[in-house]
Amino acid sequence: MDQLRKxxxxxxxxxxxxxxxxxxxxxxxxxxxxxxxxxxxxxxxxAVFADGILDLVLSGLDPALPVxxxxxxxxxxxxxxxxxxxxxxxxxxxxxxxxxxxGTQLAAMGVQRLVLFNAHGGQIGLLQVAARQLRAxxxxxxxLPCFLWSGVDGLADLLPNQxxxxxxxxxxxxxxxMLKMAPELVGSARPVDGRPTPGSDQEPPxxxxxxxxxxxxxxxxxxxxxxxxxxxxxASVDLGxxxxxxxxxxxxxRFQALLASHWPPTQSLLPKPS
Numbered sequence: 001m002d003q004l005r006k007x008x009x010x011x012x013x014x015x016x017x018x019x020x021x022x023x024x025x026x027x028x029x030x031x032x033x034x035x036x037x038x039x040x041x042x043x044x045x046x047a048v049f050a051d052g053i054l055d056l057v058l059s060g061l062d063p064a065l066p067v068x069x070x071x072x073x074x075x076x077x078x079x080x081x082x083x084x085x086x087x088x089x090x091x092x093x094x095x096x097x098x099x100x101x102x103g104t105q106l107a108a109m110g111v112q113r114l115v116l117f118n119a120h121g122g123q124i125g126l127l128q129v130a131a132r133q134l135r136a137x138x139x140x141x142x143x144l145p146c147f148l149w150s151g152v153d154g155l156a157d158l159l160p161n162q163x164x165x166x167x168x169x170x171x172x173x174x175x176x177x178m179l180k181m182a183p184e185l186v187g188s189a190r191p192v193d194g195r196p197t198p199g200s201d202q203e204p205p206x207x208x209x210x211x212x213x214x215x216x217x218x219x220x221x222x223x224x225x226x227x228x229x230x231x232x233x234x235a236s237v238d239l240g241x242x243x244x245x246x247x248x249x250x251x252x253x254r255f256q257a258l259l260a261s262h263w264p265p266t267q268s269l270l271p272k273p274s
Contacts, residue, residue, distance in 0.1 A: 006058050008068040020109035021260035022066040022126040026259060027111050030054045030069065031127065034162040036084035036220070038170035040187040041178055043086045045170070049148060052181050053244070057251045065259045073098070077123040083221045083236065088150070092126055099130035100137060107138035110264070111257070114141055119148040119169065121211075125165035142264045143220035149173075152250045158242055163230055165193055168210060171230020173243060180240030194220075194229030 008027055011019060016213075019025060032047025040046070051072040058069060068084075078089040090098075103114050114134070116127050123148050131143040155173075156164060163172045170191075178186050202223070208214045210223075223229055 005063075005084075008070050011068070016182070019066065019068055020106070020111045022240060024066050024113070024259060025111045026067045026113040026115065027046075027106055027118050028058075028069045028115040028255075030053060030068065030072040031076055031077045031116060031118040031120060031123065032072055032074050033122070034074060034086075034088040035076075035078040035081040035120075035122075036087050036227040037174065038189070038191055038193075038226050039190040039230060040175060040191070040230070041170050042185045043088075044074065044185075045174060046076070046120040046180060047072050048182055048185070050117055051147060051173075053119075053247050053251065054117055056248045057242070057255060060248065060252045061255060061259070067255065067259055070102075076120050077126050080122050080217075080219045081227070082226050083219065092194070092243075095123065095126055096130045096133065100134050103134040103141060103143065104138055107141035112140070112142060114143050115255075115258075116143070116145040117148070118146065121147065121149075131256070139268070140266055140268050144258075144264070148247065148251075152246055154246050157244075158239060158246070160234075162195075164209070167230030168196070169224075169227070169229040171228060171232055173230075174234050175232040175235035176240035177220055177243050177247075179235060179237045180244050182235070189226075190232045190235060191228040192231040192233055193225045193226045194224035195231070206256070210228075211244070247269065 007017065032044065034043045036043065037045040047261045054069055061067065065072035075088050075090055075093055077095050078087055080088055081087040106114055116131060118124065118127050127145040131145040135143045159173055167173060201273055204210065208216065210216060210218050220229065
């Protein structure tokens with residue numbers, strides 16, 4: 001697939017008008033962040049993942065499909081990392097407004113679906129709120145917020161259980177994936193940090209957790225001196241390659257199924273007023 005022709009911002013205005021008017025016209029907007037990722041990974045880690053995985057996914061789809069991508073939103077909502085130098089964070093209200101303004105304009109052009117393709121765990125909930133607000137404002141536009149790592153089959157085969165549960169930030173998975181995607185950006189440090197000692201005051205009480213069914217609103221410096229929450233010691237290019245394959249395969253299948261369907265519905269089932 002010609003990646004340049006799948007960049008919505010690389011189209012001419014007549015081409016953009018034709019693209020937006022096609023049946024099932026779908027635009028994917030990748031979201032990252034500019035935030036600390038420990039001493040070994042760049043501030044752009046989430047943006048690198050969202051941008052790069054999306055390009056790989058699109059390259060495996062039929063070029064005739066009505067799908068285009070926007071430039072990556074590379075600064076996101078990252079207040080949990082602001083006490084580490086380098087982190088840049090925009091406010092929740094600004095991100096909500098950004099999604100609403102861009103989405104409203106896409107809907108006015110005729111775009112039928114907007115996928116928010118997010119790689120930063122700290123803004124999952126906020127982008128879900130943004131999607132719901134945009135959907136209410138633009139009933140003709142289906143809005144689908146998703147998270148890069150959510151629902152991907154086979155991760156448990158590749159990562160130890162401790163990392164699956166507690167490797168929340170710059171641990172084995174993210175360090176390995178960056179070693180595969182942009183090794184020139186990876187430093188030599190391989191920290192293990194942010195894991196509470198059993199029985200200590202930092203260990204969540206029974207039934208509670210940093211994330212999951214009963215989470216807390218943690219800040220990275222509550223948990224970690226390095227910014228890492230997890231264990232990067234066993235990171236490798238080989239693991240990064242296998243993680244990349246799983247992510248690309250998963251999202252290609254998801255987007256293929258979406259583009260072959262008329263889902264989700266955007267017409268209200270409520271009876272029309274007489």
